[in-house]
Amino acid sequence: xxxxxxxxxxxxxxxxxxxxxxxxxxxxxxxxxxxxxxxxxxxxxxxxxxxxxxxxxxxxxxxxxxxxxxxxxxxxxxxxxxxxxxxxxxxxxxxxxxxxxxxxxxxxxxxxxxxxxxxxxxxxxxxxxxxxxxxxxxxxxxxxxxxxxxxxxxxxxxxxxxxxxxxxxxxxxxxxxxxxxxxxxxxxxxxxxxxxxxxxxxxxxxxxxx
Amino acid sequence: xxxxxxxxxxxxxxxxxxxxxxxxxxxxxxxxxxxxxxxxxxxxxxxxxxxxxxxxxxxxxxxxxxxxxxxxxxxxxxxxxxxxxxxxxxxxxxxxxxxxxxxxxxxxxxxxxxxxxxxxxxxxxxxxxxxxxxxxxxxxxxxxxxxxxxxxxxxxxxxxxxxxxxxxxxxxxxxxxxxxxxxxxxxxxxxxxxxxxxxxxxxxxxxxxxxxxxxxxxxxxxxxxxxxxxxxxxxxxxxxxxxxxxxxxxxxxxxxxx
Numbered sequence: 001x002x003x004x005x006x007x008x009x010x011x012x013x014x015x016x017x018x019x020x021x022x023x024x025x026x027x028x029x030x031x032x033x034x035x036x037x038x039x040x041x042x043x044x045x046x047x048x049x050x051x052x053x054x055x056x057x058x059x060x061x062x063x064x065x066x067x068x069x070x071x072x073x074x075x076x077x078x079x080x081x082x083x084x085x086x087x088x089x090x091x092x093x094x095x096x097x098x099x100x101x102x103x104x105x106x107x108x109x110x111x112x113x114x115x116x117x118x119x120x121x122x123x124x125x126x127x128x129x130x131x132x133x134x135x136x137x138x139x140x141x142x143x144x145x146x147x148x149x150x151x152x153x154x155x156x157x158x159x160x161x162x163x164x165x166x167x168x169x170x171x172x173x174x175x176x177x178x179x180x181x182x183x184x185x186x187x188x189x190x191x192x193x194x195x196x197x198x199x200x201x202x203x204x205x206x207x208x209x210x
Numbered sequence: 211x212x213x214x215x216x217x218x219x220x221x222x223x224x225x226x227x228x229x230x231x232x233x234x235x236x237x238x239x240x241x242x243x244x245x246x247x248x249x250x251x252x253x254x255x256x257x258x259x260x261x262x263x264x265x266x267x268x269x270x271x272x273x274x275x276x277x278x279x280x281x282x283x284x285x286x287x288x289x290x291x292x293x294x295x296x297x298x299x300x301x302x303x304x305x306x307x308x309x310x311x312x313x314x315x316x317x318x319x320x321x322x323x324x325x326x327x328x329x330x331x332x333x334x335x336x337x338x339x340x341x342x343x344x345x346x347x348x349x350x351x352x353x354x355x356x357x358x359x360x361x362x363x364x365x366x367x368x369x370x371x372x373x374x375x376x377x378x379x380x381x382x383x384x385x386x387x388x389x390x391x392x393x394x395x396x397x398x399x400x401x402x403x404x405x406x407x408x409x410x411x412x413x414x415x416x417x418x419x420x421x422x423x424x425x426x427x428x429x430x431x432x433x434x435x436x437x438x439x440x441x442x443x444x445x446x447x448x449x450x451x452x453x454x455x456x457x458x459x460x461x462x463x464x465x466x467x468x
Binding site for chain 2: 045048049050069070071073074075076077079081083085086087096097099140141144
């Protein structure tokens, strides 16, 4: 499983994003850093299918997904503010994208246990702490068994201890399940020696390739 | 001192708004109220008003939600002009709005003639009342819902799409539920505005009579004392109904935000 991006061009209003080359392999974790407004979020949103692509290709396992609608890409996304649906409780948020609960039940129960959220499943999402919201948002994104998990600074409002614990679980799951993880961050402490890209004014450049 | 002044001004506003209403109610003899309650023309006017306002609100919900979504989410040429055009009926004198409507759906005009071929008429019909109510008040609903969609972070919809939901599923499972407060609030405000409409209805569909037409009719034909019964009952019935609806809406909003 690999995600390969070549000569990608995206225009959002007056912002112009250009990515010559970007690739992530199965089970790999890559980091994208850069200043606010540099285009990091636009890039992962373009990968997920939320922006019109004006040039280049996005391939998953050799299949061109450049113009595929977002719902067919299996790319989970977790934003900084988690975006849990406030009209649904925790369990309904988790099951939101699950097509067949019977088939996925064991996997979802496993995720719920791994992230330690068994006790909050019936809770209203508005009553959760930042750490709880984050774990629910990650479980929700993983519940659909995505090819790629994209994290857009979801650790920025979380204390250090919780951040380390969640990252360890995520990295273990990434290795076990084999999804790619794209980590957009300002926080250099989350970097673990994986491939590191920097976004500068809409241009992505690789600064560490392992 | 300033705090006292603010409270005083608020009290003045409340007095000015409720005084005319209560003065009519208290100056009307209860026996006239009971007589009016038995008046078939009055009861029919109440029915026509409530049903026509309900239908016009329903039409706004069906057409207004998609329109508001498009206006809130997409950018396209002449969008500002379209938004202004939608607000125009609200800004016009409503008699003018009624004349504009009659120029479109009147029997001597193209659209009116086309409808009349199918036995559908708007002049002096229940449909005409619905159309007049809708035309002058739909922008209240549209603007309320549009603000709701504008305030809804697009990332909720993006998360839903990334989880495998199509655009349509996302619209019904995320976008609509997340602006339901604005939808309910806009619908109540629009319904109330539709009930109070007079000018456009008087021009397009004087019959069947709504309560606003009936009150005017009685006042013009028989004088103030004759209109008092209808007026007082309209204030009591619709005032109570609107207050109850706003109270329920307020309680619901509070329980939702907890």
